[in-house]
Amino acid sequence: MAEIAAKPPQNFEILIQPSRGWLNIPWAEIWEYRDLLLVLVQRDFISRYKQTILGPLWHLLQPVITAAVFVVVFGGIAGIPTDGIPKLLFYLCGLLGWSYFSQNITNGGATFINNAHLFGKVYFPRLIVPISVIVSNLIAFALQLIPFVICLIFYKFFTHQGGSIAFTWRLLLAPLPLLHVAVLSFGVSLWMSASTAKYRDLIHLNQYIIQIWMFATPIFYPLSQVSKKLTWAIWANPLSVPIESFRICLLGHGTLGASEIVISVATSILLTATGLIAFQRVERTVVDSV
């Protein structure tokens, strides 16, 4: 048989012992397993649409359907104004960040439970799984951009409402709120994964957390519509800043102060750092219990 496989380095050694310390992320090892990351992303993407007729087209349809429902319910029945921005466009913009966030925490928030079978059989850096979720949903995000961009161009250039949309230099900053959502949702899914592995009750709770979170985020209402007494509640939610930032960057509309940005970014980083610690604590012996 031909010896094609790359030989591991001569002094390749794995030391197995009870781990100590709060946080030691095997970055080098995660990098070693980058091919696994790609394969997992591919698996998630392919398996989700196997045997569906529309396939990945669902990514394009989902935000459109949700936004259409919003137009009827929040725009029509509840009559919540959207700061002069066309309603469909306003909702689609809010949903960009929200869909990415909610999909990340739905798919990545039960890492240990969903992969119990796999984790019980084979070793690889467990963090690969939540990371792969963040990456594979990025593809969904990119597809979701398509209907948004079509709508944006349509409203800007083909309707009289075009004047309410301002393209500014901030358009170039749009990747920043996306990065922010990625980091925040990564932290939240780490926390959720760690806590659901220990307490199954929380699986049910998480569904409500996601629902409440949506209402607490300015997705289908502009901040200008929030009463002064309640503004703190919106800013206490670290997701509000990136969602509002998307609107500022893409539509040129929104209100955001420096202190809010700083607090939100700091909260997100803190959540992710503590999430990593929690995830690693659970990871060590989770197989013994799930």
Next chain:
Amino acid sequence: MKPVVEVENLSKLYRLGAIGASSLRETVERVFGKKKQVAPAQFTKDKPIADDRRGPEPNSFWALKDVSFSIQPGEVVGILGRNGAGKSTLLKILSRITEPTSGRATLRGRVVSLLEVGTGFHPELTGRENIFLNGAIMGMKRTEIAAKFDEIVEFAEVGKFLDTPVKRYSSGMYVRLAFAVAAHLEPEILLIDEVLAVGDAGFQKKCLGKMDEVATKHGRTVFFVSHNMGAVRSLCEHAILFEGGRLVMTGNPGDVISRYLSATSPQDSDVEGQIIWNGKDAPTSHDLKLRSIRLLNGLGVPQTTFESDKPITVEVEYEVLERIRGARFCLLLLTQEGEVAFSATDHMFQQETQNPGVYKTACLLPGGLLNRRQYIVHLQCDIPGERYVLPAAEYLSFTVSGIGNQSSTFPEPWPGVVCPRVSWKVEELKS
């Protein structure tokens, strides 16, 4: 040469009962000190934890305790022990699935465990896609997999179905593909747990051959956990025996096997001559689960010593969990040396489909058949030519005493694995 595996004082403590995954309420109660005294947890087969395995806290026990050994490159090591002796825990620690509680292990090389083949296979993906997925999960680079791809496909004999989702594969094809990926990983250390329990006989042979090749030709180290003494005997150069979480013996396979088999048996049940499972530790697969095995005398009473002229009934009670077709039980009686005395099967009576429910199959061994010695009951369940339902395993042993047997007239051991009642006719011939 440095040993490829060095294990020093490895121990693993498990907590019983609500292991870790407790409900929120329990934690809240514990935190606020309202937790009631928990009833002592039950260990396997409803036995209390043996004294020497009890951990520091109530409801905890040592699955592994102070295990030390080292293995040289290229050795094939058989790991023996009863269910719950610590074999699987050892493999789980060595494959880094779980952490030890104390002690350490040093591995010099890449480790691949086949704790169960097909790990991470996704039913919706095709055979081709799953080869890459499975390989990557096992730690292979994409380029490595691509380089071995044709070899893997050829070994697995699934060429035609490469672009079919694996959920449409027969279980035999599934296992072949899974083993093929694993066998081509070329790790320095390969951990195998009962992997050969699946697949048909021909493929099993191929797997054993591959294992041998991996070890001898490529100088890899193989850990092999099995209840199949024949395979351990023929493949391994060394064997390690675990009892109650401790390593009790290392040595050449022959010696370790006879020690294992002499220790195997009735001590695990309250009544000698039967094993009754009522917990989750029963030998099981997705479609069939054993409930009990009994060795009964003519009156239907379980025992372990039989007179040679009296019949013995081997009775197996099992539960069919999912509709199954054409499954058969095979009974092998082995001697302590591991020789097969004879084998028998209920195949003729099991042609029909069995719906979920509880079944009993019984084999009557007539009196005047067995020799004056100890026999080991070896049992397996399979669907001929397709797959194993339950892996082959040794379960009970019994002794045949010489009373009423032709060999009993003589004090010395009577040769032969069996001693059937034959008729003699002695006459004087007229010359």
